[in-house]
Amino acid sequence: MDPRQHWVVPLSEAANCPEELIGGKAAKLGCAQAAGLVVPDGFCVTASAYEEFLAQSGLAKSVAMELGRKPLETMRWEEIWDTALRIRSEFLRTEIPKGVSADICRAVKKMHGKAVAVRSSALGEDSAGISFAGLHESVVGVMGEEAVLQAVRRVWASLWSDAALLYRRELSLDPMHSRMAVLVQEVIAEDRSGVAFGQDPRKLETDCAIIEAVPGQCALLVDGTVDPDRWIIRRSTGELVDWRPGIRDEAGADPLLEEDDLAGVLGLLGRVEELFGWPPDMEWTGRAARLTLLQARPITTNEPEKDDERSWYLSLRPGAKRLNDLARRVSEELIPELEEEGRRFAAEDLTAYNDDELADAIDIRLDALHKWHVVYREEFIPFAHGVRQLARYYNDAVRPSDPYEFVGLLKDQDMLASRRNRAFAKLARKLRTNKVLKDHLLAIVGREIQTTQTNWLQTIQPLRELAGGNELIEDLDLLIRDFMDITVGSQRLIDQPELILPTLLELTESAETTDGGAEDVGTTDTDDLESRLLQAVGDGRRDEATEVLRIGRLSWHLRDDDNLLVSRIESQLYRAASVGVERLRDNGRLSKDGDLSEAAVPVISAALRNPSQQSVELPRKEECASSFQSSSSAKARQLVGQPAAPGLATGSVRRIKSPESLAGFRSGEVLLCDAIQPMMTHIVPLAAAVVERRGGMLIHGAIIARELGIPCVNGIVDVMDLLVDGDLVTVDGHLGIVTVGKPEFDLELAAIADEKN
Amino acid sequence: MSFPDEPLLAPDADGRHIEDGHRQEDIAARIKKLVLGRPFAVLCTQGDGQPYGSLVAYAMQDDLRFASFATPTATRKYRLLTECDHIALLIDNRPEFPEEMMKVEAVTATGRATLIERGEEFERWAALLTGRHPYLSHFVRSSSCGLFRVEIVRYLHVSRFQEVRQWIPGSTG
Structure with missing residues (x-):
C-alpha cells in the first residue's frame, strides 16, 4: 500500500515512515522509541489523513476564500483572529471522512480506554530555524473515540490559528502549503515534568544545559501557567552553575528535582543528542530512572528582531x-484608579494656579496620560482576550453554525457608553413630547454658534423661560459633564456642547428612542444562549463555564469603559493645556497660533515655566498625505470587508473625522469612520449602516451594530479615502460588501450621444 | 489619542505603511497586464433585451482605448452587433487559477463596437488584430467577415472574488 494512503501509523512504526507523512515531532519520537528511549505509546494521524479531510469536505476552498479576502499583511491581528475563528468553527463542524475516522477509532480502541494527549506534528514544524512551539493546539486528557476525533479536528484547525498564521507570515511561508499530522499518545501521570536544553539557547554556550521543572504536567510549563524551577548545569563536569526557584504559591519550597533527577535528565539529554546529532530542546516527565521523553527538537536559535512585536501578539x-x-487587577485596581484620577483632574480649578503651578498640572496630566497609554497596551488590550476565550469556549462546547453566536452573551452590560446612550435616549424622548422646546432647539441648531462656554450659556438661557426648559438644561448639563469630558482627536467634546444638539434632535426622530433605547434589548436571547452553553458543558464543568462567562463579560464591559476613561485623562490634559495657551496669549507670548496637540503640550508647559517671557510658537499638526481618490482616477465600485453585522441597507455616506462631523450626522446615513470609538457610539442608533476601516468582529462598531440590528462591514483598507460624503452605498452586512452607486451606464450612453452629435 | 482595539500587523501602528502600499497598487497597470496578456475575450451583445455571449479572439491597443475583433457576417453576434452596438468584453485569468478563486482577476470593458469598412482604416485595425493573432490573417480579410473596432468607455476590474474598481481609459492613474 502506498504510504500516502495510510491515515494512521502506530508510533512503534513511525521510525520507518517518511517525515513528510507524520511530521517532525512524531518522526523524532518514533526514532527515539525505536532506539529504546521511553516514549508514551500511541499513534500518528498522518498528513495524508488531513489532506483527505480537506479534500473530501471542500474545506481547502473555504480556507482559501477566508485567507484570500484581503492580503494577509493588511489584516490587523484581530482580523486574523476572526479569520482563524471562522476556519476553526468550520473544522469543528465538519465530518471526518469515514475511512479516516474508522482508522482513528480503531487505533483509539487499541489504547484500552486510557486518557490521551492529542498534539500537533505539523510538517516542518520543528527545525533549527523554525519553531512552532506553543502555536499549535494540544488537547490533553482526552477519553473516548468521539472526543479524540473532535480533538484531532481542533489540532488540525490550529494550523490556521491566529498565532500560526502570524508566524508563517513573519517567516514568509505560504500558509496554503502547510500540512498537519497529529500525534495521539497516552498521558503519563507523573509528579514532575519539564523542559531541558542541551545548550543555553540564549548564549549558545555549548557546555551548559538548562533544565526547567514544574510539579505535574509539562503543559503547565509550556503554556506559562506555572513558573518553573531552573537549573543551569555544566555538562562536562556536572557542576551546578545556577539555580533559580520558580515563583509559585508555596513559598520557600524545596527544589523540585533532586540530584539523581537532574542526573537523569542530563543523561536523557545526552542520549537524545547522540541519537539525532544535535543538542536538543526536549520535554520530559518523571523522575530519575523512569524518565519519559515527550518531545525532542533542535534548539531554535533565532534572536527576536529589535522591533519584533511577536511576543506582544502572543501575550494578547x-x-x-x-x-x-x-480581571482582578483591571476591575479592582486599574479602572477605579483611572476613574479617580480623571475625577480629581476635572475637579481642579486651574485658573487659580500661577504659571509654575499650571505647568506642573499640565506635566502631571501628560505623565498620567503616558502611564495610562502603557497600561492600555500592556494590560487593557491583553484583557480583551477574555471575550475571545469565551468565543472559543462557547464554540467548542455548543458548535453553533454562526461562530459569532456567543456575542449575544455580551448584551446588556452596564457600560459607560450604554449609560451615556440611555441618557441621550431619555432626553430625546422628553424633547419629542415637548414641541415648543424642540422647535427652540431646532432654531438654535440653525444658527452659527461660537464655541465658548459663555456663548453656550447665553444661547440656552432663553430655554429657561419655557415649560420644561430648566429641566432640559439640567439634564443637558449632567449629560455633558458626566459623559462628554472626552476627546475626538485633540478636541474636547465638553468644550463644544452645542455639537450634541443636532444628534439629540435627530434622536427624537429615531425609532430607537421610541422603543426605550437601543440598550434595552431583551434578555431572553442572552438567557437562552447561557442555558445552551451550560447544558453543552454539563454539570461537571458548570463552574468553569460560569467563570469563563464572567471573565468574558467583564472583559467586554471594561474594554469599553477604559477607552472613555483614558479619553477623559486626555481631555483633562487638553483642558490644562488650553488654560496655558490662553495665559500665553493674554501675555502676548504666542507669536503664532498653532494647533493644540500632544506635541504642543510640552512646549506650553515649558513656556509657562520660562520667566524670560520669550514668545513661543506651537507646532502645527501634520496634514495627512493625499488620498487614493486624488492620486488616481480609479474609482471604487464594490468594496470587500468583513461581514461584521448582518443586514442590508442603502444610504448616503457620512465620514466621521471630527466632532463637527459627529454633530452633522443625520438619521438614515451610512456611518463611515476609521473605527467606531466609544465616544461616538451615541450616533450609531441613527445610522442606516456602519462601514469602518479597522476590521474585527469584536470591535465596538461591530458589536453595537449587531445589537441594534444595523448592517456593518469593516476592515476595508483605504475606505476613508475611497468613499466621500454623499456617496450612495449599499452595505451588505451578510457578505461584507459595500457597493457604490446605482448600476448605471451614463458614461456609455454619453459616449454614444457624443458620437451621434 | 487613537485607541487601537488591537494592534495592526504592519510595522506602522497607524496603518500608513499598509495603505501606502495599497495605494500604489495601480489598477490601470493591473488592467493593462490582464487585457494585453490574454488573446481571447467573451463578447457580450444583446438583442430584443436578450443578452448573448460569445468567445472572440481580440487585440487591444496599448493605450487601452480601442480593441478590435472579427466575426463572420452570418453569425448571430454579427446580426446583434448591427442592431445594437452597445457591447461588453470580459477578459479574465480563470484558466491560471482553476482551484484558487480568490486569485482570479477579471475585467469587464464596456463600450461601442463599430463595423469597419474596407480601406485604409480597415487595414489599420486588421493589423492590430492579426499582429496579436497572425493565424487569423486570412479569416479577417475574407469577404464574409466583419471587422469591428471597439471604443472602450470604461473598465471594471474585479479581484478577490468581489472587489471592484472602475477605471476610465485616457485618465491618469
Missing part, C-alpha cells in the same frame, strides 16, 4: 490564570 492570548489575574 493570555492563559486562564493570567486572564484571571488581569
